[in-house]
Amino acid sequence: MFTKSLKGTTQAPELEMTPMIDIVFQLLAFFVMTFRITALEGDFSIQMPIQTQAQSELEDLDRPVVVTLRSGANRRLAGIKVDDQAEFVGPDMFQRLAGEIQQRAERQRDPASDSKLIVEFVIDYDLRYSETISAVTAVTGRKLPSGETQQLVDSIKFRDQGARLD
Template sequence: MKIRNPPAPEKSELNMTSMIDIVFLLLIFFVMTFKVVELEGDFSIKMPLAGTSNATIDPTDLPLELRLLADDTGNLAGMKLNDIQMGTGPEGFDKLRGTIVGQMASAGPIAEEAGEGPEVEIDTDYNLRYEYVIRAITAVSGYKDGDQVVKLIEKIKFAKPRR
């Protein structure tokens, strides 16, 4: 027996309402959890080249040398800027920033306009914790005065680590 009128195939439709709800929920979640990060330090760093240690260094290229000393546990044991003791705690980093500000003020704006600003070489002990290096970079690179960022030293390079 033949069926003369076969039933029409059913069309299946996707219910887009629930999919759109999920997309909007995800969008709201990402918008609400987005955190605007403060502007991080913008400074140039020169890392030491890997090679022989017989390279000569011109002392006029390194006007400021920051030496960070570590104790056996990796904590900061001392900090010197061109053989001037700075201390170890937060007051040491404040003194470092004050010394840099004083040197920048005595150098005058002529060096800054010519792009010949001072350069700092950071020399650390091998086992020093990174948090102290970052605090030192923050202290010499600038500070925030209200809503303005005051840049101090933009040329930062690292000496080869000592064991």
């Protein structure tokens, strides 16, 4: 839309920019003040069936791998047992746990079998939660060089109540 000036020439109308700039700067100030950089968060799914089937009723292949986490000094992880067999201790215990679970996953990767690899955790009551998450991470899978995650287990469970293990 154009207006005619007194001289008879056409001029573009002037837009009042001040209120728009005011509101735009207020919006900018709001977003800058509420902005917070946070690290990415992710989830591990844990299924806790309301009624669990008795261990004796399960087929051998469907029986979960029982991983026992024992707490030590300062509530740090002292040892990891897999199915009551040899206990992993020392700084590389998470790698050894991951290796053991990977071996079992490969053994179970028989296309004819529809069995699922389930890991059940028995955890010392006092164990620091960060140690539990490290163990859950070790059994869940591993990160491939491509950035993809190779899933090792189909399901992770926690045995109902945390016990104080000796």
